[in-house]
Amino acid sequence: MSCSWVTCSSLSGSNRRPRTSSTCAGAACASAAKPSPVSSAGIAPVAAVQNLYNLTDRTHEEVVDLTAEHGIAFVPFFPIAVGDHAKDGGPVATVAAEIGATPAQTALAWLLHRSPTMLPIPGTTSVAHLEENVAAAGLRLTGEQFARLGQAA
Template structure:
C-alpha cells in the first residue's frame, strides 16, 4: 500500500476529493457505517465505482442506532455485525470487503463473539481481512488468539501518543497501524518544535506531523481526511519530506 491513505469521514455531497485522491495514487480509503449511517459508503461508491485495480476500500462496523432512544451506541452483537456487513457489501457494490474493521469493542458483548463473527464472515467469503479500532494491547492479543488481525486503527499523532504500546505490539506482529486523527488539528503549529522543523524544511506544520508519522514506524499508514482538494494535495506532499535525525529528536520532545 501507499504509505498515505485517505480518511473519507469529512466528505460531503461532492466526492471530488475522493476522485482526486485516487488520481494522485492513493490506494487506501477508509470509511465506516457510522459516517452518515452508510451514506459515506454510498458516496464513495458513486464517486469511484467501478473501482480501479489495487484500490482498497476499508469500512467499519459495530456502531448502531440501537440505544434506548434510537441514538448511536457500540453494538457488536453478531446479528448486528452480520447485517452491517451485508449492507456495506450492497452500498459499496462489492462481493467482498477487502478490509473490515470493528469500529469499537462493545463492552456488553464478549469480544470472542464479536471477533468470532467477523472470522465466520471471512470464512464465508464476505471479508478478506479483519481489523480492529481503538483497542488495548490486551484486547489485541485476545482477538489474535481467535483470528488473524491485519490492521489496528487507534488515535495517534505527534502530540498524542497514548497508544504507543499498541503501536509497538503491531510492529512486533507486522500488523498495519492506521492512526486516526493523524494530525492534531489546530495544535501542531503552536508547538515551537514543530514550527522550527517546518521552517527548516519549508513545509507546513501538518506536513511535518505526517512526515513524523511516516518516519516513526514502517507499519504506520496514516489516513488524513479532508473535504478540500488543496488540503489533500498538501497532505500527500508530506511523503516527500525526509526528516533528519536531529529534527526527529526535536519533534519527539513536542509531546513532553
C-alpha cells in the first residue's frame, strides 16, 4: 500500500495529511482505506477520528457513518451532553427510567447503539462515575427507544 498526500480543507485552513485514499467531510477527514498497521511509507493510516458528537450535537453524522463503513474507530468528544433532555419528562430521562439507568448511561448507550465503531471516552473525576459509565456498555435499547432518543437533537 502506498501513501499519497491529500489536502483537506477545514474552517481553520488547509492541512496536508498522508492518506491512502480520503474523503473530506466538513472540517473532518477520514481515511477511506481499511486500517493496517503501517503503510509502505512507514506512516500509520487513520485508526480513529475524534469529533464533537452526542445526542444534542450530530454535526458529524456522515463521518460516523464513514468510519463505521471502513472499520475506523469514532471517538465522540463530549459524549454525555444531554441538556434539557435529561430533565423530568424529557426523552433521555424517560428512556433512562424505562431501562433503569441514569441519563448519562442512557446517552452512552445511545452512542454505542449508533455505531459499532463508536468509542466514547467520557471524562470522570470519581470511581463511582467511572463504574456508572462502564455499566452503560451493558444497557440495551429497543429500536423504538433508540429512535425516540434520536429525535432529541
